[in-house]
Amino acid sequence: MTFSTMTLQHFKEVFLQALFALPRFLKNPIQGMRDLPDWDWPILIALQASLGLVTGLLGAVLTRSLVHMVTSVFIAPISALLVNAILSGFFYYTFLILFKRQISFRFIVTHMLFASIPVLVLNIAASIIPLVGHIGMLASAVLLYVGFRENLHLNELKLRILMGSLVTIYVGVFVFQMVRFHHPDKEMKIRATPESLDILEQELRGLESAD
Missing domain, CATH: 1.20.5 (Single alpha-helices involved in coiled-coils or other helix-helix interfaces)
Incomplete structure (x- = not known):
């Protein structure tokens, strides 16, 4: 389903369900990566942008920089979407070439969205706690591995x-x-x-x- 075919009311309902699914995911991220939802493009894009916006804005608040706060409103969601798209494209073609498997690009984007949560959340405190962002990156890599292994059934x-x-x-x-x-x-x-x-x-x- 695309933006043109999804009604505004339906979008609101599904988006709220997606937001409520995040706390459940955070309770057990490993299990959450094994049971990923099948969301349409509008929900995936809106949720990834929202996560980038909220975490980026919170991180900017900790820096106490007004300029950083203002720029984060525009840059953070776009950056989150671009990083997801680039990495998803990398894995799509890697699976296609090295694993001889054509995986749904939307499903890979879904994996990237949920796996990005640790690094986005921990990056909030990156300005006051050194190296915490790198810990989040490693945690995201672990979640991504779990998701790919359990859901895509690739050569382990x-x-x-x-x-x-x-x-x-x-x-x-x-x-x-x-x-x-x-x-x-x-x-x-x-x-x-x-x-x-x-x-x-x-x-x-x-x-x-x-x-």
Whole structure:
């Protein structure tokens, strides 16, 4: 069912049911990934955008930045939809090429929607709790693996290799960024030895004497 065929009243009813389904999912996310609903495109798009909007706005409130709050209203839902679409497209073609299976794109989007909940929720506190967003990303990867394994009946070994490789790449990029971020501080500490400071002081005195 599309936006053109779904009446506004029907959309409201199903969307409210979708909202009420979220607390049940949060009580047991693993089981929730095994029993995903079969929602139409309007509900999936509206719910993903709403999750992005609410979590993005709450995260902006914690930063106490008015600019961040205003921009989050527009950027957060669009970002959530784009990330879902891009990753769903990646998995769609990965399953098609590597697993020789054509999975419903809408069903993959549904998996991505529910699996994204941990990272969206934990990213709310990312500005005040370091690394919490990365924990949410790993939790989302676990949920995604459970959903794909239970619902798509793919080759489990290939699926483990695929998801394990993606997690390894993510962790590797994160570690590289951390090392790169801390390297300038370490290099500065090495340069700022007592001997180097004495030399700098002598050079400054020499310049003052020349003047």
